Amino acid sequence: MTHHEPIVLDITGADIQAESARIRRTGPITRIMLPGNVPAWSVTDTAVLRRLLTDPRVSKDARRHWPAFENGEIPQDWPLRSWIAVDNMFTAYGPDHRRLRKLVSPAFTHRRTTEMRPRIEAITTGLLDELSAISPGTVIDLRQRFAYPVPIRVISELIGVPAHLAPALHACVDRFFDTSDTHKDPPANYLEMYRLVSELVAHRRANPGDDITTVLTATHDEAGAQLTEKELVDTLMLIISAGHETTVNLLDHAIFALLTHPQQRADVLEGRSTWTDVVEETLRHQAPLAHLPLRYAVEDLDINGTRIPKGDAILASYAAIGRDPEIHGPTADHFDIHRPTKDQHLTFGYGAHRCLGAPLARLEAQIALPALFTRFPALHLAADPTDLTPVSSFISNGHSRLPVHLTAEI
Template sequence: MDRELIVLDMAGADTQGESARLRAQGPAALIALPGDVPAWSITDAAVLKSLLADPRVSKDPRQHWTAFVNGEITEDWPLLPWIAVENMFTAYGSDHRRLRRLVSPAFTHRRTAALRPRVEALIAELLDRLAAVPAGTVVDLREGYAYPVPIRVITELLGVPETLEAGLRVCVDRYFDTTIDQAGAQANYVEMYGLVTELVVYRRDNPGDDITSVMITSRDEDGSQLTEKQIVETLMLVINAGHETTVNLLDQAIVALLTHPQQRAAALAGEVSWSEVVEETLRYEAPVAHLPLRFAVEDIEIEGLRIGKGEAILASYAAAGRDPRVHGATADIFDVTRAAKDHVSFGYGAHHCIGAPLARMEAEIALPALFRRFPDIRLAADVSELTPVVSFVSNGHQELPVYLS
């Protein structure tokens, strides 16, 4: 590595501005993570897709990250919870395929489709609650709508008892705060691990038609099952990814439609589908800006770029979504009529998000329901005043203030 490192802003204060600066360095930029840990930020969509699908790229630091293997990444590194878990998020090769086979029965098309009536009922309940707010009141739609839709869906999907819901919500919020120090990150990991362990114990004693119960009983072709640690850490992954991604998708879609009234009108009139709205939002403002980390299993040469064996790779989804090589001069413009809405916001290749169909379904129900119920909805602050969440991973707003009427 002979380039100057760009220090990445862990607070994510200007995701798209920073993405543009990274993109200006070429298909990949050499960046510095906390502790001056180097990594390659991949911003070119074609290069990123190629690497995400390449068997020479791993997510297992124990096998393939030289700095981790050599002990340079210690227990006090603040991003350790993102790379040191032992579940399908970090598994490599045949181990990943085995774990994914054991988890996938919980995310079948049938199981996702069966959730639609419940999602519709939850959304109707939330809209009724919002409709009871006195006219002229500023409402935070992230807190009052974008947040509760996916958290309630995911907790019901996992069979989480009500006694654990509040604690898990706090842990999820802390998990995505990438400015938190190592002690705080580790304490949060331990707390969440304990809560999810309680969930597994509860569902082992009280099995139901939920993801947790399915994972407990799933067996591979050879009769092997997930270990207790793998179940807990996989459920932690499902809770974190399945919730935060959808919150940000709803948040960013609402902002985009409120600031592009003609496109909102086109969607409401059926001139464009709500699926197109969702896909353009995923491209325009990827719910996950950067996802740590991947590692080169061997030296990789791609488009004049050389990533050395054992070096770290950061998937920069927000930057790739606005790649001008794919979307041309209009890459930075929100346009639901765009013919090609190509993006990698749910990942690509072997680690493509297993819950992507569920997130899409939630958004395609929640967005039209909101705008039909409140046709006069408008922002209660200038879009420039909306504050990003404190995270270089999560791409959303701390608050989304609106007037409903």
């Protein structure tokens, strides 16, 4: 093991891929420093992360297995506290995780996901109709006008969010992923989101529908021992957040990649490649979530000559994992929809905590992307690709804006 000073993560996420490459160069398991000088281990090797994600000696429960949290060393205003202090399957371990996942899984069955196709198509068509009505030559922020509203409308319908709660909930989700604003108040944002989701639960108790909130609320009300009120609200908060941000960034990066790789764009539009190829290579090349906090060593772990002491925090660095040269070779940094290993990524996780919403995210992208490029065959960037800036986060990986012209310039 090579000893080195911990790498301090850039909380603004100004260049996630360059930082990921720097972390990887120090080894597959590297000491890093999270906001607030909180130490952790970053994992950038696919084989090592697979092993850790399936090891029962690795937990996601900070209350039981992170001494720094248990002992009060992590302050109330720590920027990532809302990621680790919630009570849902994202932070659960062992039997608690299995119990919560079993309750949520019926909402993401293959049948239920497939049944969403007509609504996704309708949402996509409606957004494209709105874009078609914009005057030619206008610069459009395609992240804000397309990549963002497709998944937020889909997940809002799936959850059963009423129109009067949607704007405030969406604002809370945006603040949740912004890790760069040191002046924001994470506990206040969590409490506001908790209040709004509690209103959602009350609304669906009074007005039940065919949605996840109604199903989970009924489960709680009929057998409360299986799901506490806080677990119910925190679980819905997780679904709203995770079901939105990852798909926004997937659409954002897929659009950007095709606009900056014209031959590959032609290949997929002319049938030499598929939209599945585009989606999987985008997930690999630009993981929508760059780093995902946090896991904890339940006991000392010896991996590849490195010891992770009991109680240490572990960060899954998915942006680096997607470009692992051990899996994807010397061209791992290049976007290539013809790459034979493009689906060998861990972007949606692995093992017991693998993302339940992965099929839905893929379906949204496989509907929205061809619809966009078919409707606007002359779609092109309205800025130099190198001038685009990232979102302010070391967790979320996307562009802050995606300026385009929908038609050929006049």
